[in-house]
Amino acid sequence: MNTTSxxxxxxxxxxxxxxxxxxxxxxVIVLFSFNxxxxxxxxxxxxxxxxxxxxxxxxxxxxxxxxxxxxxLISTAVALLIGIPAAYAMHKYDFKGKKLxxxxxxxxxxxxxxxxGVAMLSFFPFVGVKISLTAVTFGHITFLCAIVVTQMxxxxxxxxxxxxxxxxxxxxxPSATFxxxxxxxxxxxxxxxxxxxxxxxxxxxxxxxFLIAGNNTLPLEIYAMMRRGITPEVNAISTLIxxxxxxxxxxxxxxxxxx
Amino acid sequence: xxxxxxxxxxxxxxLPNHQIILMKGWLKKYSxxxxxxxxxxxxxxxxxxxxxxxxFLETDSFGKTIPGVxxxxxxxxxxxxxxxGTIFRTLMYAVLVAILCILLSLPLAYWIAxxxxxxxxxxxxxxxxxxxxxxxxxxxxWKIILGKEGLLNTFLQWAHITDKPxxxxxxxxxxxxxxxxxxxxxxxxxxxYTAFEQIPKSLIEAAKDLxxxxxxxxxxVIFPLALPGIISxxxxxxxxxxxxxxxxxxxxxxxxLFISNIVQNLFxxxxxxxxxxAVGILILLLIFLILGIASRSEKKYSSLKSDTR
Numbered sequence: 244m245n246t247t248s249x250x251x252x253x254x255x256x257x258x259x260x261x262x263x264x265x266x267x268x269x270x271v272i273v274l275f276s277f278n279x280x281x282x283x284x285x286x287x288x289x290x291x292x293x294x295x296x297x298x299x300x301x302x303x304x305x306x307x308x309x310x311x312x313x314x315x316l317i318s319t320a321v322a323l324l325i326g327i328p329a330a331y332a333m334h335k336y337d338f339k340g341k342k343l344x345x346x347x348x349x350x351x352x353x354x355x356x357x358x359x360g361v362a363m364l365s366f367f368p369f370v371g372v373k374i375s376l377t378a379v380t381f382g383h384i385t386f387l388c389a390i391v392v393t394q395m396x397x398x399x400x401x402x403x404x405x406x407x408x409x410x411x412x413x414x415x416x417p418s419a420t421f422x423x424x425x426x427x428x429x430x431x432x433x434x435x436x437x438x439x440x441x442x443x444x445x446x447x448x449x450x451x452x453f454l455i456a457g458n459n460t461l462p463l464e465i466y467a468m469m470r471r472g473i474t475p476e477v478n479a480i481s482t483l484i485x486x487x488x489x490x491x492x493x494x495x496x497x498x499x500x501x502x
Numbered sequence: 503x504x505x506x507x508x509x510x511x512x513x514x515x516x517l518p519n520h521q522i523i524l525m526k527g528w529l530k531k532y533s534x535x536x537x538x539x540x541x542x543x544x545x546x547x548x549x550x551x552x553x554x555x556x557x558f559l560e561t562d563s564f565g566k567t568i569p570g571v572x573x574x575x576x577x578x579x580x581x582x583x584x585x586x587g588t589i590f591r592t593l594m595y596a597v598l599v600a601i602l603c604i605l606l607s608l609p610l611a612y613w614i615a616x617x618x619x620x621x622x623x624x625x626x627x628x629x630x631x632x633x634x635x636x637x638x639x640x641x642x643x644w645k646i647i648l649g650k651e652g653l654l655n656t657f658l659q660w661a662h663i664t665d666k667p668x669x670x671x672x673x674x675x676x677x678x679x680x681x682x683x684x685x686x687x688x689x690x691x692x693x694x695y696t697a698f699e700q701i702p703k704s705l706i707e708a709a710k711d712l713x714x715x716x717x718x719x720x721x722x723v724i725f726p727l728a729l730p731g732i733i734s735x736x737x738x739x740x741x742x743x744x745x746x747x748x749x750x751x752x753x754x755x756x757x758x759l760f761i762s763n764i765v766q767n768l769f770x771x772x773x774x775x776x777x778x779x780a781v782g783i784l785i786l787l788l789i790f791l792i793l794g795i796a797s798r799s800e801k802k803y804s805s806l807k808s809d810t811r
Contacts, residue, residue, distance in 0.1 A: 261691075271646060329535050344535070355785065369552070492631060
Protein backbone atom coordinates (compact mmCIF):
# COMPACT_ATOMS: atom_id res chain seq x y z
CA MET A 244 0.00 0.00 0.00
CA ASN A 245 2.79 2.31 0.97
CA THR A 246 4.69 1.63 -2.25
CA THR A 247 1.54 2.35 -4.27
CA SER A 248 1.12 5.76 -2.73
CA UNK A 249 4.81 6.41 -3.21
CA UNK A 250 4.48 5.48 -6.87
CA UNK A 251 1.42 7.69 -7.20
CA UNK A 252 3.31 10.53 -5.62
CA UNK A 253 6.23 9.99 -7.99
CA UNK A 254 3.99 9.97 -11.08
CA UNK A 255 2.13 13.10 -10.02
CA UNK A 256 5.36 14.79 -9.01
CA UNK A 257 7.05 14.20 -12.38
CA UNK A 258 3.92 15.26 -14.26
CA UNK A 259 3.67 18.49 -12.31
CA UNK A 260 7.42 19.05 -12.70
CA UNK A 261 7.11 18.94 -16.50
CA UNK A 262 4.14 21.30 -16.38
CA UNK A 263 6.19 23.70 -14.27
CA UNK A 264 9.03 23.38 -16.79
CA UNK A 265 6.61 24.59 -19.47
CA UNK A 266 5.68 27.67 -17.47
CA UNK A 267 8.85 28.44 -15.53
CA UNK A 268 10.58 30.40 -18.35
CA UNK A 269 7.45 32.48 -18.92
CA UNK A 270 7.20 33.18 -15.21
CA VAL A 271 10.84 34.26 -15.20
CA ILE A 272 10.17 36.83 -17.92
CA VAL A 273 7.16 38.24 -16.09
CA LEU A 274 9.09 38.39 -12.81
CA PHE A 275 12.12 40.11 -14.32
CA SER A 276 9.99 42.62 -16.17
CA PHE A 277 9.40 44.16 -12.74
CA ASN A 278 13.09 44.05 -11.86
CA UNK A 279 14.51 47.49 -11.16
CA UNK A 280 18.08 46.47 -12.08
CA UNK A 281 19.67 46.30 -15.49
CA UNK A 282 20.92 42.74 -14.98
CA UNK A 283 18.56 39.77 -14.87
CA UNK A 284 20.25 38.14 -11.88
CA UNK A 285 19.11 36.10 -8.92
CA UNK A 286 17.80 37.19 -6.47
CA UNK A 287 15.79 40.20 -7.63
CA UNK A 288 16.90 43.15 -5.51
CA UNK A 289 14.05 45.60 -5.97
CA UNK A 290 10.91 45.83 -8.03
CA UNK A 291 9.86 48.70 -10.24
CA UNK A 292 7.83 49.56 -13.30
CA UNK A 293 10.83 51.31 -14.81
CA UNK A 294 11.14 49.06 -17.87
CA UNK A 295 7.50 49.53 -18.76
CA UNK A 296 7.95 53.30 -18.84
CA UNK A 297 11.13 52.86 -20.93
CA UNK A 298 9.07 50.73 -23.28
CA UNK A 299 6.45 53.36 -23.88
CA UNK A 300 9.11 55.90 -24.79
CA UNK A 301 10.89 53.60 -27.27
CA UNK A 302 9.74 54.98 -30.61
CA UNK A 303 11.24 52.21 -32.71
CA UNK A 304 9.53 49.56 -30.64
CA UNK A 305 6.20 51.37 -30.72
CA UNK A 306 6.50 51.74 -34.46
CA UNK A 307 7.13 48.01 -34.82
CA UNK A 308 3.99 47.33 -32.78
CA UNK A 309 2.07 49.53 -35.22
CA UNK A 310 3.61 47.74 -38.21
CA UNK A 311 2.73 44.34 -36.78
CA UNK A 312 -0.82 45.34 -35.96
CA UNK A 313 -1.47 46.67 -39.46
CA UNK A 314 0.04 43.60 -41.12
CA UNK A 315 -1.98 41.34 -38.81
CA LEU A 316 -5.24 43.18 -39.50
CA ILE A 317 -4.82 43.28 -43.28
CA SER A 318 -3.63 39.69 -43.64
CA THR A 319 -6.33 38.35 -41.34
CA ALA A 320 -9.03 40.19 -43.28
CA VAL A 321 -7.80 38.93 -46.65
CA ALA A 322 -7.29 35.38 -45.36
CA LEU A 323 -10.89 35.37 -44.09
CA LEU A 324 -12.23 36.68 -47.41
CA ILE A 325 -10.37 33.99 -49.33
CA GLY A 326 -10.63 31.22 -46.79
CA ILE A 327 -14.24 31.22 -45.60
CA PRO A 328 -15.88 30.84 -49.06
CA ALA A 329 -13.36 28.12 -49.95
CA ALA A 330 -13.98 26.27 -46.68
CA TYR A 331 -17.72 26.54 -47.33
CA ALA A 332 -17.32 25.09 -50.83
CA MET A 333 -15.11 22.32 -49.49
CA HIS A 334 -17.72 21.49 -46.88
CA LYS A 335 -20.68 21.63 -49.22
CA TYR A 336 -19.47 20.10 -52.46
CA ASP A 337 -17.52 17.08 -53.46
CA PHE A 338 -15.03 17.57 -56.23
CA LYS A 339 -11.81 16.26 -57.61
CA GLY A 340 -8.69 17.61 -56.00
CA LYS A 341 -10.38 18.44 -52.69
CA LYS A 342 -7.83 16.40 -50.78
CA LEU A 343 -5.07 18.03 -52.77
CA UNK A 344 -6.27 21.53 -51.84
CA UNK A 345 -6.48 20.36 -48.24
CA UNK A 346 -2.84 19.25 -48.38
CA UNK A 347 -1.57 22.31 -50.22
CA UNK A 348 -3.30 24.79 -47.94
CA UNK A 349 -1.56 23.19 -44.96
CA UNK A 350 1.90 23.27 -46.54
CA UNK A 351 3.05 26.49 -44.85
CA UNK A 352 2.38 24.79 -41.51
CA UNK A 353 3.57 21.27 -42.29
CA UNK A 354 6.69 22.18 -44.25
CA UNK A 355 9.61 23.82 -42.45
CA UNK A 356 9.33 27.60 -42.23
CA UNK A 357 12.81 28.04 -43.64
CA UNK A 358 11.84 26.44 -46.96
CA UNK A 359 8.62 28.45 -47.21
CA GLY A 360 10.60 31.58 -46.34
CA VAL A 361 13.32 31.16 -48.94
CA ALA A 362 10.77 30.00 -51.54
CA MET A 363 8.77 33.20 -51.13
CA LEU A 364 11.95 35.28 -51.01
CA SER A 365 13.06 33.81 -54.34
CA PHE A 366 9.76 33.91 -56.15
CA PHE A 367 7.79 36.93 -54.95
CA PRO A 368 9.84 39.46 -56.97
CA PHE A 369 8.85 37.55 -60.15
CA VAL A 370 5.18 38.34 -59.61
CA GLY A 371 5.92 41.95 -58.83
CA VAL A 372 5.92 41.71 -55.05
CA LYS A 373 9.12 43.38 -53.94
CA ILE A 374 10.77 42.26 -50.70
CA SER A 375 9.04 44.68 -48.37
CA LEU A 376 6.27 44.88 -45.80
CA THR A 377 3.86 44.11 -48.67
CA ALA A 378 5.68 40.84 -49.28
CA VAL A 379 5.46 40.11 -45.55
CA THR A 380 1.71 40.71 -45.67
CA PHE A 381 1.35 38.38 -48.67
CA GLY A 382 3.35 35.73 -46.84
CA HIS A 383 1.16 36.09 -43.76
CA ILE A 384 -2.03 35.83 -45.81
CA THR A 385 -0.73 32.59 -47.31
CA PHE A 386 -0.09 30.85 -44.01
CA LEU A 387 -3.20 32.31 -42.36
CA CYS A 388 -5.29 30.69 -45.14
CA ALA A 389 -4.23 27.37 -43.63
CA ILE A 390 -5.59 28.43 -40.25
CA VAL A 391 -8.83 29.90 -41.62
CA VAL A 392 -9.63 26.94 -43.89
CA THR A 393 -9.00 24.27 -41.23
CA GLN A 394 -10.78 26.17 -38.46
CA MET A 395 -13.80 27.09 -40.56
CA UNK A 396 -14.05 23.68 -42.18
CA UNK A 397 -14.20 22.14 -38.72
CA UNK A 398 -16.94 24.60 -37.78
CA UNK A 399 -18.99 23.93 -40.94
CA UNK A 400 -18.84 20.22 -40.20
CA UNK A 401 -20.42 20.78 -36.81
CA UNK A 402 -23.17 22.91 -38.35
CA UNK A 403 -26.65 21.37 -38.28
CA UNK A 404 -27.28 20.28 -41.90
CA UNK A 405 -31.04 20.81 -41.53
CA UNK A 406 -30.47 24.49 -40.83
CA UNK A 407 -29.53 25.15 -44.42
CA UNK A 408 -32.28 22.97 -45.80
CA UNK A 409 -34.86 24.70 -43.62
CA UNK A 410 -33.75 28.05 -45.00
CA UNK A 411 -34.17 26.79 -48.55
CA UNK A 412 -37.57 25.29 -47.73
CA UNK A 413 -38.65 28.66 -46.42
CA UNK A 414 -37.68 30.24 -49.70
CA UNK A 415 -34.30 31.77 -49.06
CA UNK A 416 -31.86 32.13 -51.94
CA PRO A 417 -28.44 30.50 -51.52
CA SER A 418 -26.79 33.83 -50.85
CA ALA A 419 -29.49 34.85 -48.39
CA THR A 420 -29.08 31.49 -46.69
CA PHE A 421 -25.38 32.07 -46.37
CA UNK A 422 -25.60 35.60 -45.06
CA UNK A 423 -28.73 35.29 -42.92
CA UNK A 424 -28.57 31.72 -41.66
CA UNK A 425 -25.07 30.29 -41.90
CA UNK A 426 -23.01 33.37 -41.16
CA UNK A 427 -24.80 34.24 -37.88
CA UNK A 428 -24.35 30.63 -36.79
CA UNK A 429 -20.64 30.58 -37.39
CA UNK A 430 -20.09 34.08 -36.06
CA UNK A 431 -18.39 33.01 -32.84
CA UNK A 432 -16.12 30.62 -34.72
CA UNK A 433 -15.11 33.46 -37.04
CA UNK A 434 -14.27 35.72 -34.12
CA UNK A 435 -12.26 32.90 -32.57
CA UNK A 436 -10.48 32.39 -35.85
CA UNK A 437 -9.74 36.11 -36.18
CA UNK A 438 -8.14 36.18 -32.73
CA UNK A 439 -6.00 33.17 -33.56
CA UNK A 440 -4.92 34.70 -36.88
CA UNK A 441 -4.03 38.02 -35.25
CA UNK A 442 -1.87 36.32 -32.63
CA UNK A 443 -0.13 34.08 -35.16
CA UNK A 444 0.53 36.94 -37.55
CA UNK A 445 1.88 39.17 -34.80
CA UNK A 446 4.25 36.41 -33.64
CA UNK A 447 5.34 35.11 -37.02
CA UNK A 448 9.09 35.01 -37.66
CA UNK A 449 10.35 32.42 -40.20
CA UNK A 450 8.56 33.83 -43.24
CA UNK A 451 8.78 37.47 -42.10
CA UNK A 452 12.51 37.07 -41.53
CA PHE A 453 13.14 36.53 -45.24
CA LEU A 454 10.58 38.89 -46.73
CA ILE A 455 11.12 41.99 -44.65
CA ALA A 456 12.73 45.22 -45.72
CA GLY A 457 12.45 48.61 -44.08
CA ASN A 458 10.55 48.76 -40.81
CA ASN A 459 10.66 45.80 -38.44
CA THR A 460 7.65 43.89 -37.23
CA LEU A 461 7.39 43.43 -33.47
CA PRO A 462 9.02 39.98 -33.19
CA LEU A 463 11.84 41.06 -35.48
CA GLU A 464 12.33 44.25 -33.47
CA ILE A 465 12.61 42.08 -30.35
CA TYR A 466 15.04 39.89 -32.24
CA ALA A 467 17.11 42.94 -33.10
CA MET A 468 17.01 44.13 -29.47
CA MET A 469 18.18 40.68 -28.35
CA ARG A 470 21.07 40.77 -30.78
CA ARG A 471 22.12 44.20 -29.52
CA GLY A 472 22.34 42.67 -26.04
CA ILE A 473 19.89 41.84 -23.33
CA THR A 474 17.90 44.86 -22.31
CA PRO A 475 15.32 44.32 -19.57
CA GLU A 476 12.96 46.26 -21.80
CA VAL A 477 12.51 43.00 -23.73
CA ASN A 478 11.12 41.44 -20.52
CA ALA A 479 8.50 44.15 -20.31
CA ILE A 480 7.38 43.93 -23.93
CA SER A 481 7.45 40.12 -23.74
CA THR A 482 5.22 40.19 -20.69
CA LEU A 483 2.72 42.39 -22.50
CA ILE A 484 2.78 40.14 -25.58
CA UNK A 485 2.37 37.09 -23.37
CA UNK A 486 -0.68 38.59 -21.67
CA UNK A 487 -2.16 39.66 -25.00
CA UNK A 488 -1.58 36.29 -26.70
CA UNK A 489 -2.83 34.24 -23.77
CA UNK A 490 -6.01 36.27 -23.46
CA UNK A 491 -6.69 36.11 -27.19
CA UNK A 492 -5.97 32.40 -27.45
CA UNK A 493 -8.06 31.46 -24.41
CA UNK A 494 -10.91 33.53 -25.79
CA UNK A 495 -10.47 31.93 -29.20
CA UNK A 496 -10.52 28.41 -27.71
CA UNK A 497 -13.68 29.24 -25.81
CA UNK A 498 -15.42 30.75 -28.85
CA UNK A 499 -14.52 27.76 -30.98
CA UNK A 500 -16.19 25.41 -28.54
CA UNK A 501 -19.48 27.27 -28.67
CA UNK A 502 -22.23 25.73 -30.72
CA UNK B 503 -39.06 32.43 -58.28
CA UNK B 504 -37.02 32.31 -55.15
CA UNK B 505 -38.66 29.16 -53.98
CA UNK B 506 -38.17 27.48 -57.31
CA UNK B 507 -34.54 28.46 -57.35
CA UNK B 508 -33.77 26.90 -54.07
CA UNK B 509 -35.66 23.73 -54.88
CA UNK B 510 -33.72 23.23 -58.06
CA UNK B 511 -30.66 23.75 -56.03
CA UNK B 512 -31.50 20.87 -53.78
CA UNK B 513 -33.04 18.43 -56.24
CA UNK B 514 -30.52 19.01 -58.89
CA UNK B 515 -30.53 15.62 -60.60
CA UNK B 516 -34.30 15.18 -60.81
CA LEU B 517 -34.87 18.09 -63.13
CA PRO B 518 -34.77 17.82 -66.92
CA ASN B 519 -32.51 20.80 -67.40
CA HIS B 520 -30.15 19.46 -64.81
CA GLN B 521 -27.11 19.97 -66.95
CA ILE B 522 -27.50 23.73 -66.97
CA ILE B 523 -28.06 23.68 -63.25
CA LEU B 524 -25.06 21.47 -62.75
CA MET B 525 -23.11 24.04 -64.70
CA LYS B 526 -24.42 26.71 -62.36
CA GLY B 527 -23.46 24.62 -59.36
CA TRP B 528 -20.07 24.02 -60.86
CA LEU B 529 -19.64 27.71 -61.42
CA LYS B 530 -20.73 28.54 -57.90
CA LYS B 531 -18.49 25.92 -56.37
CA TYR B 532 -15.48 27.10 -58.30
CA SER B 533 -16.14 30.77 -57.83
CA UNK B 534 -16.08 30.14 -54.09
CA UNK B 535 -12.87 28.15 -54.38
CA UNK B 536 -11.15 30.18 -57.05
CA UNK B 537 -9.65 32.95 -54.90
CA UNK B 538 -8.02 30.44 -52.54
CA UNK B 539 -6.80 28.21 -55.34
CA UNK B 540 -5.33 31.10 -57.30
CA UNK B 541 -3.72 32.56 -54.20
CA UNK B 542 -2.16 29.26 -53.15
CA UNK B 543 -0.98 28.61 -56.69
CA UNK B 544 0.73 31.96 -57.13
CA UNK B 545 2.05 32.58 -53.64
CA UNK B 546 2.73 29.07 -52.40
CA UNK B 547 3.00 26.38 -55.07
CA UNK B 548 4.92 28.43 -57.61
CA UNK B 549 7.45 29.58 -54.97
CA UNK B 550 8.01 25.96 -53.89
CA UNK B 551 8.38 24.89 -57.52
CA UNK B 552 10.72 27.76 -58.12
CA UNK B 553 13.03 26.58 -55.33
CA UNK B 554 13.15 23.23 -57.09
CA UNK B 555 14.01 24.87 -60.42
CA UNK B 556 16.47 27.25 -58.81
CA UNK B 557 18.39 24.31 -57.37
CA PHE B 558 19.34 23.34 -60.93
CA LEU B 559 20.53 26.79 -61.98
CA GLU B 560 24.14 27.87 -62.22
CA THR B 561 25.92 30.84 -60.70
CA ASP B 562 28.62 33.10 -62.04
CA SER B 563 31.62 34.04 -59.92
CA PHE B 564 29.64 36.82 -58.20
CA GLY B 565 26.94 34.44 -57.02
CA LYS B 566 24.44 35.76 -59.53
CA THR B 567 22.24 33.06 -61.00
CA ILE B 568 22.66 32.53 -64.72
CA PRO B 569 20.49 30.47 -67.05
CA GLY B 570 21.51 26.90 -67.55
CA VAL B 571 20.71 23.53 -66.12
CA UNK B 572 23.13 21.57 -64.03
CA UNK B 573 23.25 19.31 -61.01
CA UNK B 574 26.30 21.18 -59.84
CA UNK B 575 24.60 22.40 -56.66
CA UNK B 576 23.60 18.90 -55.65
CA UNK B 577 27.11 17.64 -56.34
CA UNK B 578 28.53 20.40 -54.16
CA UNK B 579 25.99 19.68 -51.44
CA UNK B 580 26.89 16.00 -51.42
CA UNK B 581 30.64 16.36 -51.72
CA UNK B 582 31.11 19.01 -49.03
CA UNK B 583 30.78 17.73 -45.48
CA UNK B 584 29.62 21.20 -44.44
CA UNK B 585 26.33 20.47 -46.17
CA UNK B 586 25.76 16.75 -46.10
CA GLY B 587 27.50 16.39 -42.73
CA THR B 588 25.41 19.14 -41.17
CA ILE B 589 22.23 17.55 -42.52
CA PHE B 590 23.06 14.36 -40.66
CA ARG B 591 24.23 16.16 -37.55
CA THR B 592 20.98 18.13 -37.52
CA LEU B 593 19.10 14.86 -37.92
CA MET B 594 20.93 13.51 -34.86
CA TYR B 595 20.06 16.64 -32.88
CA ALA B 596 16.47 16.29 -34.05
CA VAL B 597 16.32 12.66 -32.90
CA LEU B 598 17.74 13.73 -29.53
CA VAL B 599 15.20 16.54 -29.22
CA ALA B 600 12.36 14.19 -30.17
CA ILE B 601 13.44 11.61 -27.57
CA LEU B 602 13.77 14.23 -24.85
CA CYS B 603 10.34 15.66 -25.73
CA ILE B 604 8.80 12.18 -25.53
CA LEU B 605 10.49 11.53 -22.18
CA LEU B 606 9.03 14.76 -20.82
CA SER B 607 5.63 14.23 -22.41
CA LEU B 608 5.08 10.72 -21.05
CA PRO B 609 4.89 11.60 -17.34
CA LEU B 610 2.97 14.81 -18.07
CA ALA B 611 0.40 13.10 -20.27
CA TYR B 612 0.20 10.05 -17.97
CA TRP B 613 -0.44 12.25 -14.98
CA ILE B 614 -3.24 14.20 -16.66
CA ALA B 615 -4.81 11.16 -18.32
CA UNK B 616 -4.77 8.71 -15.42
CA UNK B 617 -4.11 10.51 -12.15
CA UNK B 618 -5.97 13.78 -12.41
CA UNK B 619 -9.66 13.49 -11.64
CA UNK B 620 -10.89 17.06 -11.90
CA UNK B 621 -9.93 20.03 -14.10
CA UNK B 622 -8.64 17.85 -16.93
CA UNK B 623 -9.79 20.39 -19.50
CA UNK B 624 -7.95 23.14 -17.68
CA UNK B 625 -4.74 21.11 -17.65
CA UNK B 626 -5.15 20.23 -21.31
CA UNK B 627 -5.52 23.95 -22.04
CA UNK B 628 -2.40 24.59 -20.00
CA UNK B 629 -0.29 22.20 -22.08
CA UNK B 630 -1.61 23.52 -25.38
CA UNK B 631 -1.38 27.20 -24.49
CA UNK B 632 2.42 27.55 -24.78
CA UNK B 633 2.11 26.37 -28.39
CA UNK B 634 0.53 29.69 -29.26
CA UNK B 635 2.81 31.93 -27.25
CA UNK B 636 5.34 33.82 -29.34
CA UNK B 637 8.37 31.77 -30.32
CA UNK B 638 10.79 34.61 -29.79
CA UNK B 639 9.62 35.17 -26.22
CA UNK B 640 9.98 31.52 -25.32
CA UNK B 641 13.46 31.43 -26.82
CA UNK B 642 14.39 34.72 -25.16
CA UNK B 643 13.44 33.32 -21.74
CA TRP B 644 16.30 30.84 -21.96
CA LYS B 645 18.66 33.68 -22.62
CA ILE B 646 17.89 35.22 -19.23
CA ILE B 647 17.88 31.84 -17.52
CA LEU B 648 21.10 30.45 -18.98
CA GLY B 649 23.14 33.62 -19.53
CA LYS B 650 26.49 34.36 -17.90
CA GLU B 651 24.85 36.76 -15.47
CA GLY B 652 21.57 34.92 -15.85
CA LEU B 653 19.25 33.31 -13.39
CA LEU B 654 20.84 29.85 -13.25
CA ASN B 655 24.43 31.06 -12.97
CA THR B 656 23.72 33.71 -10.38
CA PHE B 657 21.62 31.23 -8.46
CA LEU B 658 24.38 28.61 -8.52
CA GLN B 659 26.86 31.17 -7.24
CA TRP B 660 24.45 32.52 -4.69
CA ALA B 661 23.97 28.97 -3.37
CA HIS B 662 27.77 28.46 -3.50
CA ILE B 663 27.48 25.50 -5.85
CA THR B 664 29.80 27.09 -8.37
CA ASP B 665 32.21 29.96 -7.78
CA LYS B 666 32.23 31.37 -11.29
CA PRO B 667 29.61 31.47 -14.04
CA UNK B 668 29.32 28.39 -16.26
CA UNK B 669 29.85 29.80 -19.73
CA UNK B 670 28.67 26.71 -21.53
CA UNK B 671 25.04 27.21 -20.48
CA UNK B 672 24.32 29.83 -23.12
CA UNK B 673 25.43 30.24 -26.74
CA UNK B 674 26.08 26.56 -27.12
CA UNK B 675 24.51 23.48 -28.63
CA UNK B 676 23.29 22.74 -25.12
CA UNK B 677 21.16 25.89 -24.87
CA UNK B 678 19.87 25.36 -28.41
CA UNK B 679 18.72 21.83 -27.57
CA UNK B 680 17.17 22.95 -24.27
CA UNK B 681 15.21 25.66 -26.07
CA UNK B 682 14.00 23.30 -28.81
CA UNK B 683 12.92 20.70 -26.27
CA UNK B 684 11.11 23.39 -24.33
CA UNK B 685 9.35 24.77 -27.40
CA UNK B 686 8.43 21.41 -28.90
CA UNK B 687 7.32 19.48 -25.79
CA UNK B 688 3.67 20.66 -26.07
CA UNK B 689 3.61 19.43 -29.70
CA UNK B 690 4.49 15.97 -28.40
CA UNK B 691 2.50 16.05 -25.16
CA UNK B 692 -0.81 16.68 -26.94
CA UNK B 693 -0.83 13.60 -29.22
CA UNK B 694 0.57 11.45 -26.39
CA TYR B 695 -2.16 12.65 -24.05
CA THR B 696 -4.84 12.05 -26.71
CA ALA B 697 -3.49 8.53 -27.22
CA PHE B 698 -3.61 7.84 -23.47
CA GLU B 699 -7.18 9.10 -23.26
CA GLN B 700 -8.27 6.83 -26.11
CA ILE B 701 -7.20 3.69 -24.25
CA PRO B 702 -10.35 2.05 -22.84
CA LYS B 703 -10.20 2.17 -19.07
CA SER B 704 -11.49 -1.41 -19.02
CA LEU B 705 -8.25 -2.68 -20.55
CA ILE B 706 -6.23 -1.06 -17.81
CA GLU B 707 -8.55 -2.46 -15.14
CA ALA B 708 -8.31 -5.90 -16.73
CA ALA B 709 -4.52 -5.74 -16.55
CA LYS B 710 -4.69 -4.74 -12.90
CA ASP B 711 -7.22 -7.51 -12.17
CA LEU B 712 -4.87 -10.03 -13.70
CA UNK B 713 -2.27 -8.95 -11.21
CA UNK B 714 -0.11 -6.59 -13.24
CA UNK B 715 1.55 -3.81 -11.26
CA UNK B 716 1.25 -0.26 -12.51
CA UNK B 717 4.65 -0.39 -14.19
CA UNK B 718 3.84 -3.67 -15.93
CA UNK B 719 0.47 -2.24 -16.98
CA UNK B 720 2.23 0.76 -18.44
CA UNK B 721 4.85 -1.33 -20.23
CA UNK B 722 2.54 -4.05 -21.54
CA VAL B 723 -0.77 -2.27 -22.05
CA ILE B 724 -0.60 1.52 -22.04
CA PHE B 725 2.67 2.07 -23.88
CA PRO B 726 1.97 -0.28 -26.83
CA LEU B 727 -1.52 1.12 -27.25
CA ALA B 728 -0.30 4.70 -27.11
CA LEU B 729 2.63 4.06 -29.45
CA PRO B 730 1.00 5.61 -32.56
CA GLY B 731 0.42 8.83 -30.61
CA ILE B 732 3.96 8.77 -29.28
CA ILE B 733 5.35 8.24 -32.77
CA SER B 734 3.27 11.04 -34.24
CA UNK B 735 4.34 13.42 -31.46
CA UNK B 736 7.97 12.45 -31.85
CA UNK B 737 7.73 13.01 -35.59
CA UNK B 738 6.44 16.54 -35.02
CA UNK B 739 9.45 17.31 -32.84
CA UNK B 740 11.83 15.69 -35.33
CA UNK B 741 10.51 17.51 -38.37
CA UNK B 742 10.17 20.88 -36.66
CA UNK B 743 13.75 20.69 -35.37
CA UNK B 744 15.00 19.90 -38.89
CA UNK B 745 13.41 23.12 -40.13
CA UNK B 746 14.24 25.39 -37.22
CA UNK B 747 16.76 28.14 -37.74
CA UNK B 748 15.84 30.52 -34.93
CA UNK B 749 16.90 28.56 -31.87
CA UNK B 750 20.48 28.06 -33.11
CA UNK B 751 20.54 31.67 -34.28
CA UNK B 752 19.40 33.06 -30.94
CA UNK B 753 20.93 30.62 -28.47
CA UNK B 754 23.57 28.71 -30.39
CA UNK B 755 27.30 29.25 -30.10
CA UNK B 756 29.90 29.78 -32.82
CA UNK B 757 30.04 26.03 -33.41
CA UNK B 758 26.32 25.37 -33.30
CA LEU B 759 25.28 24.83 -36.86
CA PHE B 760 21.93 23.46 -37.92
CA ILE B 761 21.19 22.80 -41.56
CA SER B 762 18.55 25.52 -41.69
CA ASN B 763 21.17 28.08 -40.69
CA ILE B 764 23.24 27.04 -43.68
CA VAL B 765 20.25 27.53 -45.98
CA GLN B 766 19.59 30.90 -44.37
CA ASN B 767 23.22 31.93 -44.94
CA LEU B 768 23.19 30.72 -48.53
CA PHE B 769 20.22 32.97 -49.16
CA UNK B 770 21.75 35.80 -47.16
CA UNK B 771 25.40 36.64 -46.78
CA UNK B 772 26.85 33.82 -48.92
CA UNK B 773 24.29 34.50 -51.64
CA UNK B 774 24.41 31.18 -53.47
CA UNK B 775 20.74 30.61 -54.13
CA UNK B 776 21.05 27.49 -56.30
CA UNK B 777 23.08 25.76 -53.60
CA UNK B 778 20.72 27.05 -50.91
CA UNK B 779 17.77 25.71 -52.88
CA ALA B 780 19.46 22.34 -53.39
CA VAL B 781 20.10 22.01 -49.65
CA GLY B 782 16.51 23.10 -49.00
CA ILE B 783 15.22 20.42 -51.37
CA LEU B 784 17.40 17.83 -49.62
CA ILE B 785 15.91 18.86 -46.25
CA LEU B 786 12.42 18.52 -47.72
CA LEU B 787 13.17 15.08 -49.14
CA LEU B 788 14.53 13.95 -45.78
CA ILE B 789 11.42 15.30 -44.05
CA PHE B 790 9.11 13.52 -46.52
CA LEU B 791 11.05 10.33 -45.87
CA ILE B 792 10.67 10.75 -42.10
CA LEU B 793 6.94 11.50 -42.46
CA GLY B 794 6.49 8.45 -44.69
CA ILE B 795 8.24 6.13 -42.26
CA ALA B 796 6.33 7.65 -39.35
CA SER B 797 2.90 7.25 -40.92
CA ARG B 798 3.67 3.65 -41.86
CA SER B 799 4.83 2.74 -38.38
CA GLU B 800 1.88 4.59 -36.85
CA LYS B 801 -0.44 2.35 -38.87
CA LYS B 802 1.59 -0.72 -38.04
CA TYR B 803 1.37 -0.13 -34.30
CA SER B 804 -2.18 1.10 -34.10
CA SER B 805 -4.14 -1.72 -32.52
CA LEU B 806 -7.08 0.21 -31.17
CA LYS B 807 -10.24 0.04 -33.25
CA SER B 808 -11.51 3.28 -31.83
CA ASP B 809 -8.48 4.97 -33.31
CA THR B 810 -9.99 7.43 -35.74
CA ARG B 811 -6.82 8.66 -37.39
